[in-house]
Amino acid sequence: MTRSIKPLVAGNWKMNGLRAELAIAAEVARGYGAELRHAVDLAICPPATLHFAMTAALIGSRIATGGQDCSAQSSGAFTGEISAGMLSDAGATYAIVGHSERRTLHGETNATVKAKAEAAQKALLVPIVCVGETQAEREAGKALAVVKKQIRGSVPEGSTAATLVVAYEPVWAIGTGLTPTAADVAEMHAAIRAELGKALGKAAASGVRLLYGGSVKPSNAAELMNVAHVDGALVGGASLKAEDFLAIAKACA
Numbered sequence: 001m002t003r004s005i006k007p008l009v010a011g012n013w014k015m016n017g018l019r020a021e022l023a024i025a026a027e028v029a030r031g032y033g034a035e036l037r038h039a040v041d042l043a044i045c046p047p048a049t050l051h052f053a054m055t056a057a058l059i060g061s062r063i064a065t066g067g068q069d070c071s072a073q074s075s076g077a078f079t080g081e082i083s084a085g086m087l088s089d090a091g092a093t094y095a096i097v098g099h100s101e102r103r104t105l106h107g108e109t110n111a112t113v114k115a116k117a118e119a120a121q122k123a124l125l126v127p128i129v130c131v132g133e134t135q136a137e138r139e140a141g142k143a144l145a146v147v148k149k150q151i152r153g154s155v156p157e158g159s160t161a162a163t164l165v166v167a168y169e170p171v172w173a174i175g176t177g178l179t180p181t182a183a184d185v186a187e188m189h190a191a192i193r194a195e196l197g198k199a200l201g202k203a204a205a206s207g208v209r210l211l212y213g214g215s216v217k218p219s220n221a222a223e224l225m226n227v228a229h230v231d232g233a234l235v236g237g238a239s240l241k242a243e244d245f246l247a248i249a250k251a252c253a
């Protein structure tokens with residue numbers, strides 16, 4: 001944790017959720033009482049089809065919503081794409097960009113991710129820029145170098161604490177039940193903060209929220225959230241259960 005930063009716990013629903021699952025968001029809202037609201041910010045990133053309805057369902061709860069991706073373009077002949085402006089119009093506050101599933105399955109490069117993050121900022125959304133090494137890269141001792149390069153290539157110049165969130169998500173920890181050691185997370189988050197300092201200046205970098213993501217559960221959240229420079233979590237699977245998502249938020253608080 002960075003004491004001066006209010007943590008953020010963001011749920012990434014991925015390609016899960018029909019209208020019936022809006023009840024999960026409503027249950028999270030019921031459990032997000034005054035004390036928790038004071039201590040930790042919450043966001044849910046639903047599939048695009050649910051975005052508008054979820055934002056409406058969460059009115060008054062102070063739970064933000066976010067897209068899971070956005071186009072680098074603002075409008076036009078890009079069939080199937082969703083612009084940052086459209087997400088904003090549907091009530092979004094955040095847009096995840098550069099999730100490893102996008103980088104791997106859709107061939108997104110650092111340059112693509114940066115263009116998407118810039119488009120998000122232009123639409124006044126806060127991009128949650130994801131970075132993280134593969135298992136092979138960690139085993140080869142390249143994790144720090146890979147992630148620093150992703151930071152240099154994916155983060156828009158001029159970003160500030162108010163306009164950027166970074167999520168460190170080791171690819172091998174996503175959806176696998178595996179997590180890095182607290183020492184490894186500490187080393188990586190300190191390196192990310194330092195790299196952001198070089199790119200954005202120390203003052204801006206010191207306030208950017210650095211989330212950890214990858215198999216965060218109620219049982220490991222407290223240990224991970226106690227690591228220096230971990231300012232919250234990006235949660236996949238566990239965000240689909242209101243009870244687990246709230247337990248992670250409480251561990252953050």
Ligand code: PEP
Nearest residue numbers: 174175213214215236237
């Ligand atoms: C994710 O996909 O961003 C993620 C962190 O997934 P999980 O929590 O399921 O590992």
